Amino acid sequence: MLHDFFIKEQLKSCVSGAVLFDEPLDRYTSMGVGGPADALVVPQSMEELVQLVRFLRKENIPFLTLGNGTNLIVRDGGCRGVVVALRGLQKLSWASDPEGKIRVQAEAGVPLASIVQLCIKESLAGLEFCTGIPGSVGGAVRMNAGAFGREMKDVVTAITVLNEHLELETLSRRELSFEYRRLNLSDEAVIVCAEFALCPGERESISAEISEILALRKSKHPLNFRNAGSIFKNPRNLPAGQLIEETGLKGTRRGDAMISEKHGNFIVNLGHARAADVVDLIEEIKGRVENCRAIQLEAEVHIVGEDG
Template sequence: MSVPPLTPPASGRGIKVEAGASLAAFIWFRTGGPAETLVRPDTATDLAAYLRDLDPSTPVLPVGVGSNLIVRDGGVPGVVVRLPKAMAKVSVQDGRVRAGAGAMGITVASAARDAGIAGLEFLRGIPGTVGGAVRMNAGAYGRDVSDILIEATVVTREGSVETWPAARFGYVYRHSDLPAGAVVVEAVFSGTPGEPSVIGAEMDRIAAEREASQPLRSRTGGSTFKNPEGHKAWALIDAAGCRGLTRGDAQVSEKHCNFLLNLGSASSAEIEALGEEVRDKVKAHSGVALEWEIQRVGISLPSRMREGAGGGPALSTSDAAGDGGRPPLGPLPHAGGEA
């Protein structure tokens, strides 16, 4: 069955554009430089029109709540897109959940619970938005977005509005084939009939488990590294002696070693360099090369790095490949969970 689209706010109100806007003000790590241009569209139609008129060489980076993102100290060149609250609405019909890409995972899971739709409980454990979750196939507690996604509406970098079936995303673990600069604006999820009280109990269990095992009240970025095949990243990090490891004011969490923390005044360079140090130590100890799950975007500023912090070149980069390389700005931030 088809699901009626959400009623959008009146179109034509346009785009809010801000030059040099702070990203550290809302990124969970509370670090990093500004966006060259921060864009807040009123509707998907407005965003599409804006992108059509934008110079094709200008990079576009959608950002949700910044829960799984390191913004480098030199800031992010090009355009950063943030969706408004009006694009965070959730509706339910015929056993399907339609969610604006700005909606948080907990909001979607709660709407499904109230409608008696099971199978979306794991979204309670993903501290990010629907848009990021769809882009990177976010998952936790044994389930991934690819298990529940029916289709998603995407505004392409060229400025067209398209509906993609789930198969088109080419999902694998924590990755999709959504191209750089494309912005997810809405998604439709499926579930199975369930008893709201049972669904709620599972969501409560997930919440309690996260509270007990993860540093939720710290300045962090969620799960730092992907779980390698046959391993848990946190266990490899712990075995390599990295629990509590620090670099400046950046620390490997003592509560959950696959989380990095900003203890107060860490720079993004210190956080990233600490992550690379963890990768080196794990590789030396176990032979396993950890891949970054947190997205790292923007320009490195060597002048902000404390002695020994290391870091990348002063280039616009997004090191989402996870292999230590530094490809051009491309893969976008996502929400991460930790099973």
């Protein structure tokens, strides 16, 4: 369908950002693997996103939303339909409320790193735990990202979604149901904006905590290689990395994909890994941990697309 000239021209008319065809997705994922998307479209505003999604739904064109691509493995055959890159949704604002808290509003494409920097600049406390998490707002909220005992559910006060009826809808915190590494939300809903409640704090202590977290992540995580973050969720408060290390799998390779020697719950790209290599390692880890410990690991990363 996307080879149709009319469809291509309509996609271009929906947005002011880039519209790219047969675009390799390894350029857009932190793991650096993935085949081409039939089309990759970059809306530059919430209004353009709404217009684009309405067109895709009308034409029955499948689509996948993409943030920073940090929790995603795209198979080597790529993705059919349209990949909607949310990186153009970059509005970020904040204001005080009557209760003395600071309400930060961020569109889906805003990197968490940008909000952490805002917190340092404006002396805002509450999101320090996001330090070093490489995702963007939309993905972080949908997966209830967290670290060091805190999660997005602790600071989110509302989100705005493009719902299954193609309407923008704001949901308050009491209407949201968070679980470990998951927000219970329809797969058809697209998160376009989130609001966080933060508190005024001391810049020195905020900066010190952020520096401490960065140093801890650098000491434990293989940040010198491309990776997709934690591959598995921690089962019942057991560290998945510890379980994997106990199986002796650290350092195991498939092509240029390797289970990190530094942290068992990371798979790294040594240079030219294929998605198939990464998926093979994921399956091997699951099988070995189940055989050795009778524990079924659940993937934290999302695997999408077609085999090459």
